[in-house]
Amino acid sequence: MRALSGIQPSGKLHIGNYFGMMLPAIELQNQGEAFYFIANYHALTSVSDPNKLREDTLDVALTFLACGLDPEKAVFYRQSDIPEINELAWILSIVTPMGLLERCHSYKDKIAKGIPANHALFAYPVLMAADILSVQSTTVPVGKDQKQHVEVTRDIAIKFNNQFGKVFTIPEAAIRSEVAIVPGIDGQKMSKSYDNHIEIFGAKKATKKRIMKIVTDCAELEDVKNPDTCNVVALYKLFASDTDIATMEEHYKAGGYGYGTAKKVLFEAMWEYFAPFREKREELENNLDYVESVLQDGATRARTELTKTLDAARKAVGLC
DSSP: OEEEEEEOOSSOOBHHHIIIIIHHHHHHTTTSEEEEEEOHHHHTTTOOOHHHHHHHHHHHHHHHHHTTOOTTTEEEEEGGGOTHHHHHHHHHHTTOOHHHHHTOHHHHHHHHTTOOOOHHHHHHHHHHHHHHHHTTOSEEEOOGGGHHHHHHHHHHHHHHHHHHOSOSOOOEEEOOTTTSSOBOTTSSBOOGGGTOOOBTTOOHHHHHHHHTTOOOOOOOTTSOOOGGGOHHHHHHHHHSOHHHHHHHHHHHHHSOOOHHHHHHHHHHHHHHHTHHHHHHHHHHHTOHHHHHHHHHHHHHHHHHHHHHHHHHHHHHHTOO
């Protein structure tokens, strides 16, 4: 098995990123070959401040390494350190139907939110396909909402292989359905674009304040509450043991247990969960040369695999 996944440096990473993409990716590094990249080419569709892009790119590297990515087990790199990926994207674009891209939910959703339409936003899935196919990955750990992009990648690869001969491995999406979509403080999918996220490494006071803003219903303190429809309980399940989850659910069903108390319990559970990761991140922040060396080594290793794929694709279409 060869896994590949990427994450955009478009703001501070949040717990939705962690449970939806990072944790599954980190677990996969122990099960086979793993390639993980910081998708800073992709981030250009939403980040126009170059200083912010650099800062967020470093933040992704620090966060991923702090949370358990092992550079001895996984190939970890910046997308922009492998410029050949764009040539492969161009080659893939010749077999990509316009209708396939027009049907992509991500593009339509972003346009509906008022984001200006441009070629990069429209062609985003082709670049993503190049990321995935370049290292011949067999497994792509993604959130449920990203499954369509893997399906698009499969369609492109199959079409290319049928037209020019087999060059690409056809990947499969790996989705952790129980945490594929993490709710934000408003109950929608957690996302920086919705401003409903909770940062992994936010300041303690700010993180607690954020959690206390989680939307709940209007039940009074003494009322019986439904844990199955509560955003607080849904988030608590990510951090707590089965026993602690059962205890909170019993409190809800018994009444006399306020949402404010539940939110405080959630905060303590989250803060404790990420405590060892915060310590590791502080160490990395004091050794940025090491972080850069990890990314450069990862780019070298990834480029070795990508070059084989690109050479095969170039030969298949007649460029060499």
